[in-house]
Amino acid sequence: MNSIFKSTYKKALTKAYKSNLSKLWLLGGVIAVFTSSCKKTDYLDINAADRPSLGAHISFVNARPVNVGIQFWAYTTQVTKTAVAINAKSDYLDTQFGDVQINFTEGTNTSYKASRQFGNSATFTSTGGPNGPIANYYHTVFAVKNAKATADSLILFYDDLSAPAAGKAKVRFVNLAPGTPNVDFGVAGQAALFTGTAYGRTGGSVLSGAGLNTWSLGPFVSVDAGTVNFAVTQTSDHSVVNITDNKLNNVVLAAGKIYTIYINGTPGSSAIGATILTHN
Structure with missing residues (x-):
């Protein structure tokens, strides 16, 4: 009787082990798929190759009445690689979005001729300027003279390209x-x-x-x-x-x-x- 019990117990244990092992493999497969799918949308992974880039698209225009080319900068990063001639524009270039300081330099000089902070105002006002450039949206930034033509300034506009x-x-x-x-x-x-x-x-x-x-x-x-x-x-x-x-x-x-x-x-x-x- 004891030997029969041992044999029956061993068979039941083996069956349960195989059943649980099968469930573990299935669970492992689900976890692997879930992990793989999460990895594709992990925006916190700085190495994620398929993460969409975030940048504002800005075309820079030299509308100053001064016949010399200028370069545009976002903070200390030069955005334009070729000087923008008078009454000319750059292509749309990927630029920092949000709260950003845009500057320009004249000719080969490295000191800023004008700077303006965009995105530091909660509302649209003539003094505070517009909210900053929007990620993945299109904008135009003009370098201009102020109303009295005594100093340089910058103006940003949103471009509806529909x-x-x-x-x-x-x-x-x-x-x-x-x-x-x-x-x-x-x-x-x-x-x-x-x-x-x-x-x-x-x-x-x-x-x-x-x-x-x-x-x-x-x-x-x-x-x-x-x-x-x-x-x-x-x-x-x-x-x-x-x-x-x-x-x-x-x-x-x-x-x-x-x-x-x-x-x-x-x-x-x-x-x-x-x-x-x-x-x-």
Whole structure:
């Protein structure tokens, strides 16, 4: 009887061991799959190769009335590798986002000509500046003269690069001509696209109040593609602002394209010129 009990007990123990071993292998497989899947989304792993990069995309523009190239920096990191010529822009470059100080240097000099902290304000204000660059979003930063043309400054705008409707282009207007009064901008002979645009502002921009959104500091509007003449007039009396280089006449707007048009001073004179930038 004792031998029968021992044999039966041994068989039961072996069966239980095999059953538990099978469960352990299954559990181990689940843990391995779970661990593998967690590893792919482990944002705390600094070596994770598939972790999406985080950076703001910024195009840098030299809109100062000084005929010398400049380099742009985020804190002490040089972002542009080629000097940006007067009235030219860089491609969209990956740049630090959030609370960031943007600077620029002139020519081969290493001292900053101007610096501005973006992202250190909880609200959009003319003095505190906009919130900082947004990760994986597109922006334009202008190097400019201040309103009295006595010192250099920087302005940041958010770029809505969503595609325009079929047969349309998108246009934004920026007044960067120091000393100019508020101006209206639009297609000649039609109702203005933007009215009352002050120096250092884009047409249709909002700095406070209801309706504030991420594009409010640099909104684009849709216009028909084709060849157009643009006009700039003073808001107060609708008199024409003379654009000396005639770059606003016979402007070809391609369907699907996105443009920023700005006016600014020209070197050595009080004349106002225009520049047209293409974003895509």
